[in-house]
Amino acid sequence: MAADTVVHASGVVMRFGGVTAVDGVSLRLRRGELRCLIGPNGAGKSTFFKCLSGQLVPTEGEILLRGDPIEGLALHAVARLGVGIKTQVPSLMNALSVRENLWLSARSLRQRSAAEVQQRVDELTEQLGLGAQLQRDAGALAHGQRQMVELGVVLARNPWLVLLDEPAGGLTRDEVHRMAELVRALTAQATVVVVEHDMNFVREIADTVTAFHRGRVLAEGTADAVLSDERVRDVYLGRAAKEPA
Amino acid sequence: MKRTPTPPRARLRPWHGFAATALLLALAPLLVNDFTLTLLAIYALLALSLAFVWGIGGVLCFGQAAFYGLGAYTYAVVSINMGGSSVALLLGVAVAGAAALALGSMMFYGRIGDVYLGVITLVFTLLLFKYVSSTAGSAYAIGQAQLGGFNGIPGFPALNVPGLPDQPVYGLGLYAVVASALLACWGLLRWLCQTAFGRVLAGVRENELRAELSGYDVRLIKTLTFGLGGAVAGLAGVFFACWAEIVTPEVFSLGVSAEIIIWVLVGGLGTLWGPMLGAVLLGALKGWLGTQQGLDSGVVMGLLLMAVVLFLPRGVLPALLKLFRRPPPEGPANGR
Numbered sequence: 194m195a196a197d198t199v200v201h202a203s204g205v206v207m208r209f210g211g212v213t214a215v216d217g218v219s220l221r222l223r224r225g226e227l228r229c230l231i232g233p234n235g236a237g238k239s240t241f242f243k244c245l246s247g248q249l250v251p252t253e254g255e256i257l258l259r260g261d262p263i264e265g266l267a268l269h270a271v272a273r274l275g276v277g278i279k280t281q282v283p284s285l286m287n288a289l290s291v292r293e294n295l296w297l298s299a300r301s302l303r304q305r306s307a308a309e310v311q312q313r314v315d316e317l318t319e320q321l322g323l324g325a326q327l328q329r330d331a332g333a334l335a336h337g338q339r340q341m342v343e344l345g346v347v348l349a350r351n352p353w354l355v356l357l358d359e360p361a362g363g364l365t366r367d368e369v370h371r372m373a374e375l376v377r378a379l380t381a382q383a384t385v386v387v388v389e390h391d392m393n394f395v396r397e398i399a400d401t402v403t404a405f406h407r408g409r410v411l412a413e414g415t416a417d418a419v420l421s422d423e424r425v426r427d428v429y430l431g432r433a434a435k436e437p438a
Numbered sequence: 439m440k441r442t443p444t445p446p447r448a449r450l451r452p453w454h455g456f457a458a459t460a461l462l463l464a465l466a467p468l469l470v471n472d473f474t475l476t477l478l479a480i481y482a483l484l485a486l487s488l489a490f491v492w493g494i495g496g497v498l499c500f501g502q503a504a505f506y507g508l509g510a511y512t513y514a515v516v517s518i519n520m521g522g523s524s525v526a527l528l529l530g531v532a533v534a535g536a537a538a539l540a541l542g543s544m545m546f547y548g549r550i551g552d553v554y555l556g557v558i559t560l561v562f563t564l565l566l567f568k569y570v571s572s573t574a575g576s577a578y579a580i581g582q583a584q585l586g587g588f589n590g591i592p593g594f595p596a597l598n599v600p601g602l603p604d605q606p607v608y609g610l611g612l613y614a615v616v617a618s619a620l621l622a623c624w625g626l627l628r629w630l631c632q633t634a635f636g637r638v639l640a641g642v643r644e645n646e647l648r649a650e651l652s653g654y655d656v657r658l659i660k661t662l663t664f665g666l667g668g669a670v671a672g673l674a675g676v677f678f679a680c681w682a683e684i685v686t687p688e689v690f691s692l693g694v695s696a697e698i699i700i701w702v703l704v705g706g707l708g709t710l711w712g713p714m715l716g717a718v719l720l721g722a723l724k725g726w727l728g729t730q731q732g733l734d735s736g737v738v739m740g741l742l743l744m745a746v747v748l749f750l751p752r753g754v755l756p757a758l759l760k761l762f763r764r765p766p767p768e769g770p771a772n773g774r
Contacts, residue, residue, distance in 0.1 A: 272653040284651070286644035297641045300634065301653040350653065 197224045199384050200245070200354065205254035207240050207408075214240040215251070216408035227377070227385045229395045229416070232405030233428060239281065239358065241405070242388050246278045246356050247271030258354065272301075277352030277383075281359050283339040287332030291323055291342050294331050298349035317345045321375070337368045344375065355379055357387045361394040373397040396420065404428075455711060456625060463617040472613040474725065476681050478718045479616040483623060484674040485701040485717035486710060490627050491667030492699075493708045494636070496643030497660060498552065501559030502698045504566050505534040505668035507689035509675025511570070514591040514685045519581040522603040523595055523680070530676035531669050538668020542661040549657075560695065567690035590686030597680040607680075616677050620714070623670050627710055639663060700739065704746045706753025715755055 200222035207215040215237045222228055230238040243249040245256060247268050256263050263271050272278065286294050292314065299305070299313040318324055321341050326334060331342055340360060347355060360376060361369045369391065376398050379385050389395050395402065395416065402419040404412045412422045419425055466475050488502045509530040516526035541562060545555050574587025583591060596606040597615065607615055630636050639659060642649045646656050679685045688694070697720070705716025720739065727735035750757045 267655070267657075268647075268650040269653050269655050272651050278651045280647070280651075284645055284648045286641045286648055288644050289640060293637065293641070297637060297649075298652040346648070346652065 198222065199224050199259050200386075201257040201260075202241075202245065203255050205241060205244055205251045205256065207237075207244055207249060208252045213408055215244065217254070218405075218408070218410055219254075220403065220410070222384050222386065224384055225380050227380050227387070227398060227400045229399040229402045230386065230388045230405060231390070231392075231395060231402060231419075231425075232411070236405035237408035238388050238405040240408075242356060242358055242386070245386065246276065248278075272350075275350075275353040277347035277350055277355045279343050279347045279355075279357045279360060281362065281388075283336070283343040285331040285339060285343055285346065288330060290328050291331055291334070291345075292318075292327045294342060295323075295345050295349050298346045302350055313349055313351075317349060321345045336363045337365060340364060340368070340372070344372075348379075351382070353383050355383045355385045357385065357389075359389055360387060361389060361391045369394055370397075392420065456621075456628075459624070459711070460621055463621060466617075467610060467613065472610045473681075474722075476613040476616050476677075477725075478721045479613065479620050480674050480677045480681060481701070481717040481721040482714040483616070483620045483677065484671055484698055485705065485713040486620070486624055486627065487667045487670035487674065488698050488702050489705070489707075489710050489713035490670070491664055492702060493706075493710070493713065494627075494631055494643065495639055495660060495663035495667070497664060498556055498699075499559045499664070499667070500556045500695055500699070501561075501563035502667070502671050503690055503692075503694040504559070504563040505538050505671035506675040506678070506694065506698075507563075507566060507570075507685075507687075508537050509534040509672030510679040510685040510689050511585075511591070511675075512672070513676040513679045514594045515580045515583040515585075517595045518583040518591070521595060523597045524600045526595075527597070527673075527676050530679075531672045534672020534675060535665050535669030538671075539661060539665035542664030542668075543657075546657040546660045546664070560692075563690055563695055564692065567687050567692075570687040570690060586686075588687060590684055590688075592684040594679070594683075596683065597677075612677075612680060616681075619673060619677070623673070624710060624714065627666075627670075631710070635659075700743055704743065704754060706755035706757075709753070709755050712753050712755030716753070719754070 198221050200220065202218060202220040205215055205218045206213065218237070218241055230242060232238045240249065244251045247263055247266055247270075250264065258271075258274055258276065261274070263274070266274075286297070289297070295314045295317055296310060300310045305313070318327060321344065323342060323345060326338055326342070331339065334342065340363070344357075344360065347357075357376065361372050364372060373394055376385060376387065380400075387395075387398065399416040401414065402416045403410055404419050404422070404425045406428045411428065412419045412425050463479070484502070484506055487505070488499060491497050491499050491502070512533040513523075513526045513530040516529045517523055520526060541559070545558060550558065570585065571588050573585035574589070576584065578585040578587070583594070585591065595603065596608055597612060598607060599605040631639070638649070638654055642654065642656050642659050650656050675689065678689065701717040701720055702713040703716070704720060705714065706712025720742075723742075724735055724739065727733055727738055746753065
């Protein structure tokens, strides 16, 4: 494994009964890389994402994070390796305030003192513009705000690997642009994997893109190369997209 | 025109509640006999155990009576064999807590879902009820203690002053011990809720997945919560044995398990004081109904539960507290 490879998945297969959702996917991610996983519904990208984050245990294959296999690790143990995970539907502690949500995540790093935890909460509040929402219950926020708070919760632990499932889902145009800026900035401190449907968002942020189709990797490379790939346009964007109107 | 400032309304602080409860417990013997009061305080302690496990930890346990009964039976068996009450009391709490830890670890590490968790805890209680009920005969004995089947275990030593087996504690003295234990357990659990562990517990109750994704071992946190709740229920069982001076399989019954859940629901799920209030009110009502002819206590309690669920869905205490709360300030920063 190359020295700067921090995520290495090889031959990952995920079957649900007779359905093979992921069929032999291999993937390498370099330190500081921003990789987008794209594909039509049912292509297997979200299932692969869940394997990568430890939410699903692959039927076959191996996933190494910084050289260590995650097989057999509970979800919290994967998170403790330094993995931050944002789910497709914002997953927050709804009856707790935004501050408490950030605080609980920030303090889960045991080596942090109370002052360091508070400092991290303050940093994120400023970085994500959450000051006005800090005392409100997370369950009372609008969708876009919830997406932003969940990103804060993920970043509160200073993960070296950030896995984001549809971070731009349901956001307004301005919010998408803001989210893209934030995600781009993450690469200074972490390797980032993004599952996303919004192609404008993908174009805006991605270094590299992996396109999924029927559980397999259809194409992989730079964003421009993959998004202009004929096969990808056929299966994902639709054949009509390349035909003259 | 100059506006007259509105005087701020009194704000409830944690120690206000603690002081008021202590005062209430101290003055109660002036109004009600100590025999009844002791039983009500035991009920309150039992309700407190489920209030913590369910209301704070989010684990609905249908079998809190199992740990209550284990505490009672352990006290009876150990006190008969050892002659004093101190070790029996400690072991009663320890056995109930250990049983809750063991059962909890199996359920939470086994990733049992909420519905099945309810079924398993209920079945655990019923198994104990069935087993203890079938222990009639001299073959069923632990040391010198005959388990006695349906008739239970009578005639074991009463609670005594630690180290002085000849000085039993009963009547007002027993009430003072139970009331002090209730106050101590409530204070301890309330303090725990304010600590980092308590905040994590609230987070786990709200969203287990997010807690796990944040690196918290939800299985361990829930097991510890369940174990602590079991230990408090065991303590209530020990006191019940001391109060009743007999333990029978009835302590493991479905009726007791259901009653505890009703106390918590009526008092106010999510609070610690509310379920204690619910236990005292409903326990007193049940006692009064038992002396009335022509009124079936089951029917009255059922109607009362329905009325509370319909008209005070958050329970009695949250409804009362709402009257004392200041109106929230305007603006987006308004919070909890």
